[in-house]
Amino acid sequence: PLIVCGDECTFFNILPDNVTLWFSSYGEIIQNLSTIAQILNIDALSVGLELFHLSDKEYVSYWRSLIENIRQGGYTGLLTYCSIFYPVETQQIQFWDILDFIGMDFYLPLLNITTQTIIPSYEHMIDRFSRYFQHFKQWIDSQPLNTSSKQVILTETGYPSSLGGLAAPFANLPSRCVGNYSANFTLQNMAFEAFFQAMKDNPGIINGSIIFWWENPSTRDFDRNGNLSVWPCSWSPHGKPAECTIATAFGGKCPSSNDSRSTIFIHQNSNVAITIIIAILLTIIRL
Structure with missing residues (x-):
């Protein structure tokens, strides 16, 4: 659930x-x-989404009780928690052992826009992703078997179509696509290919991996035909070259230009035996 507070x-x-x-x-x-x-x-x-200040060891007992209550309440599906990418939140969670898989929202930068003046190459992007994956592997390999044996699903992955978006894919969208946030469909496509x-x-x-921000109704890039000031540099790959790259990666075909349907793709390695369907539920809580 996404908490709007x-x-x-x-x-x-x-932190109440x-x-x-x-x-x-x-x-x-x-x-x-x-x-x-x-x-x-x-x-x-998912039992929670990026509740960074409430997911550390001080509150483990609350989460264990919550998860146990869900099980006892009759839900028979898989349970996870959508953590902020390692090493921000994922490693501080001490209740992975009672969840079915590790969920990680993956918005890691592909360049440092303040020190790098050269647009990263495709090979550079692959290397950057690989280093992120290997760094995470070092942590998970060091965990007890009841955690290290869990499958890992990137519960959110996305890259906006701009240079600034590759540098800070976790940041809010600008009000207009200018400067470092000028639209660049090629860079977004390269990021997904890499x-x-x-x-x-x-x-x-x-x-x-779940490819997120597909004209999400909760964001300003929801309607590409109705908000052209934001859509060109937004996370959404819909109607951009990256849409074909994503479709191909999932074993599909490049969509036609007339296909305006919104979709969420779930990518899985060929050795994964289970299919996971995630329900994105919006919950509004006033604190």
């Missing part, structure tokens, strides 16, 4: 005064969502 609040900065009361309220909402997910035969459910190639070059680390 007010204009001056961001979900990864949430009364943590016990907060988890009690949040737990009720998650329990209700898990009931709905069971009725709809949803295969997987991403998929790096996954092939580093097998057994990342077991799947």
Whole structure:
């Protein structure tokens, strides 16, 4: 669930005064969502999204109780938590052992725009992705078997179509596509090509990925025909060359120019035996 907590609040900065009361309220909402997910035969459910200040070891008991309640409530699908990419949040979580797979939202930069003046090459991007994957592998290999044996799914992956977007793919969209955020469809496409190639070059680390920000209704790039001031440099690959790259990586065909459907792709390595369908549920909580 994505928590929308007010204009001056961001979900990864949430740290309530009364943590016990907060988890009690949040737990009720998650329990209700898990009931709905069971009725709809949803295969997987995330119990949280980037709650950075609430996911460290101090609050492990709350998460374990919440997850146990979901199981006892009758939800039979897979459970995960969508963590901010390693090494920001993923490694601080100490309840991976009772979840079904490790979820990691992957928005890591491909260049430092303040020190690098040369646009990165395709080979440079592959190398950058590979180093990220290998760095993560060092951590997960050091974990107990009840964690290191888990499959790893990138629960969000995306790169905006601009130089600035490659430098800070986690940042908010600008109001207009100018300067370092001038539209560059080629760079976005290169980033996705390099991403998929790096996954092939580093097998057994990342077991799947969800390509996110596909004209997401919660963002200003939702309608490419209605918001041309943002869409050209946004995360959305819809209607851009990257759309064909993504479709091909998933074993599909390049969509026609007339295809205006919004889609979320889930990429999996060939050695993954399970298919994971993620339900993206929007929850509004006023704190």
